[in-house]
Amino acid sequence: MIGLALLLLQQQAAAQYPAAYWQQEVGYEIEARLDEAAGVLSGSERIRYTNRSPDSLTTFSLHLYLNAFRPGSRWSAADSAEGRRRFNDLRDPAFAFNHVRNVRIMGEPVQPVYPFAPDSTVVRFDLPRPLLPGESMSVEMDWDARPSTVPRRQGRQGRRFDFAQWYPKVVVYDRYGWAEHPLYPAGEFYGEFGSFLVDLDVAADQVVGATGVPVCGDPGWERANRAPSRAVEYQRDYYGERTPSAGVCDGAAPGRKKIRWYAENVHHFALSLNPEYRYEGGAFGNVAVHVLYQPGDEGTWGKGTAVERTVTALAWLDRLFGTFAWPQMTNVHRIEGGGTEFPMMVMNGSADQGLIVHEVGHNYTMGILANNEWREGWLDEGFTSFQTTWFWETLGRTGGYEGNEAGILELDLDGYSEPTSLVSDAYRDFVSYNISIYSRGELFFHQLRHTVGDATMQRILRTYYDRWKLKHVDETAFRAVAEEVSKRDLSTLFGQGLHAVELHDYAIGKVRVSGAAGQRGSGKTGWTTKVEVIRKAEGRLPVEVMVIAERDTGVVRVEGLAEREWVEVSTRSKPKHVVLDPRVRTHDWNMLNNRKKVGGFLTKLFGSAPGIDNYFHPYFSTRSRRDRITVGWQPVVWYNDAGGVTLGVRSRGDYLGRFEQNVAVASIATGLGSDLDVGDVDFFSRLRNPVKLRAPNMSQTLDVFNVEGRYGVAAEVAWTRREHLTFGPTWSRGLRVEWVATDDFRYLDRGLYDDVGTVELQSFGGVTTQSAKWQLAVRSSLGGGLAYNRDGLAASGRPELDPFYFRGQVEATARRPLGSKWNFGARAFVGAASGDHTAAKQRQIYFQGADPLQQLRNPFLRSRGSLLVGDDFRYHSPGGAGVRGIDSRVSTGAIVALSLELDQTLVARSSARLFNRISVAAFTDLAHAIGGASQSLTGDRIRFLGDAGLGLRADHRIGDTRFTTRFDLPLYVSRPELAQDREPGDDEVEFRWTFSFEPAF
């Protein structure tokens, strides 16, 4: 009985919510004349306002939204803060405005107050006397409205005008009071339902699309009709007896025409004009479809394409929600790209089917089910993104859910996610707002659908529409319907899905199988698998538990609320595997604990690893999967003078593109092509980012190796942090400890290595940022270590060598484009190793590029006679002081250096794979040794080293790999005897070259 009483109470609560609902009543009468030369629409407006609220009103507010698109607005300020320049820089007559004059309320003149000044997108008036519940009043005013030349939802371009949110618009009064909210880039609109009577006076040749129906006058459709076999449906009498008089359209001035529009039950009136518009018409049931496209659109919009796609969208939405509430749907090709929704109208940048389904879908979620778009943007954007994905799914095009879910997971794992339900201007920035309300909002609807099932989801949508059409909706309204229809408590789903950003992780615990044999007596022939489902993270969603048996599959669902729960899955044949959440519906970040083999002790010992996807690695692209580890295998071959031709096998692991990025290389030196009888077997092993050590923005690496005369261990922990996803600084810092011992000098160049081992601890950090057109970066490292040999710290037979050394480097780079083709870049560098004393050779600071330990992981660079450092090859590996023309073995204790580059793009073909950018460059590198002890190949002390020359660069992309080929000619080198490419007797100016696969800095 108690249960029944509770159920009744719940149903009552759900049923009562709409009963307590009220909304204000508004009627607009607008008369407006467009002066095309000035770009200004001038009008007068009369508003009939009825107070249906239980409150007495003492003020009245209007939105003047066009005032956002001008300097000084909150919109412009938000743009500036995020590095966008749009309306802040516009001058008269380019910017937009909406000015009101002569405002009279209840017949009396009133004074405007701009509560968010200098922003003027909201204007407020004190009422001459309070407006009591149930009373009506009239508001009259004159105004001028001008769209901006830079389009954003609205805009003008020559004789083309897209009017959106263009007239003084009544601010919604709801249970929170007046919804006064300035217009920001993030967040859209909120309007009172009402009727609009709009009398337009425009040039006679204009073609006009608008909300509502043309009661009288010529919108220009017939003359522009490209499919004249079908008569234009004006629907002039759609509103029957309520249709306003059609007498006002006569008497236009020469060259002008008058059109009267009328619409009911809409919260906005949009308008678009272009004398070049082409018209095509169609219908879905009683809903007329008007398409207005531009010259040149014949192949993309014309020939019925856009009409048909609009009809397709209406048919889908009719099936999903119910009958469309209005007489017509106008789809126009607007000035701006993208798309924006208005009641009875969408203004789109293309005739893409997905875009049309999205924007026409907004006529339901936003237009008819009218949410407050800046307070709960997910309720229209997330909703319509969800229904668009579902639309494609019904046509067999999958991947929409998967791509969206994986993208959000990336942000969740690094702690960049913000909840779906924030008020729009509370988001960190415009990008985070978009991700949160569109993508994360869409994910919420998929999770609701997963929780209640497809059939119930359909009933929820139809009930929600039926109950709430032509009303203001919010989360409470939608949730009440969803709970009522599904008969489920959805508090956790709505709470976590909309108001939190928690991670989800389910894992399989114990698995127990009871076989057919034991059950024969009971007459049963099947198998029962008992599975323990463990919830390892805060996120809770229903989990599908799948048992794959020899000849059949069983699936059972658990609620996923408990930390541990058991579930029984029956199969007819013998169970082989258990898989949790096989369709990846729980947003589970770690799917590696979602698979288990069923079996005895031996299977558990040898077979319990999660399913690994082994594949042949094609060198330039690494495979990544949402639900399991991938391991790519590849043969490798390289050469050096000691080992000769070296053959090996390399594996590269991956999970989610960020975890388990382990590398293993086993290689054998064949001695082929070498005079030395080395014949080594080597290995290199890297463990990187195990899922067990997951932490936001953190990466861990452990290398253990024995390669080509060196062995050692390196461990690194690094953090990066972006303040914003698309602008602002990115910070990084980390710690690294590295031990490298030398044991076979047949591989090593004495110019690069002393015969000592080194153990070094280093901390590093850096920041990159964009400032105006400058791309700036600073990186530094600071550390120290000790050098030792077999005799301990008395190292190497070089008495001056200090076993304890200090090492620090700072590098700063700055780059910027100069016009469209030129780029300037500069790099400053300071590096010091062990102050006045000399560090071991491999830890000194190098004049040309990277130091020997930085090249240790590259088999083409690390050993004597390697392919890229052989006798005939001049390679530049960026780093150090960066004097690219110098021999890579020249080093000293401390250097300060500066490099400058200027390049000009000759060819840019962004879609090409090879040579997608080719440029020529001029460069100079200048370095000065600091302090005393310097040594060089020539035995003397080096003070200054510099070079200058010309270069040729090309950018390429193969698979997922982007790289540069850089061919530099250091024609001038200040010390020719130290040049990398040198011959006896060279002058300072000679023909020399170096090559690299990386930019110089």
Ligand SMILES: [Zn+2]
């Ligand atoms: Zn949208």
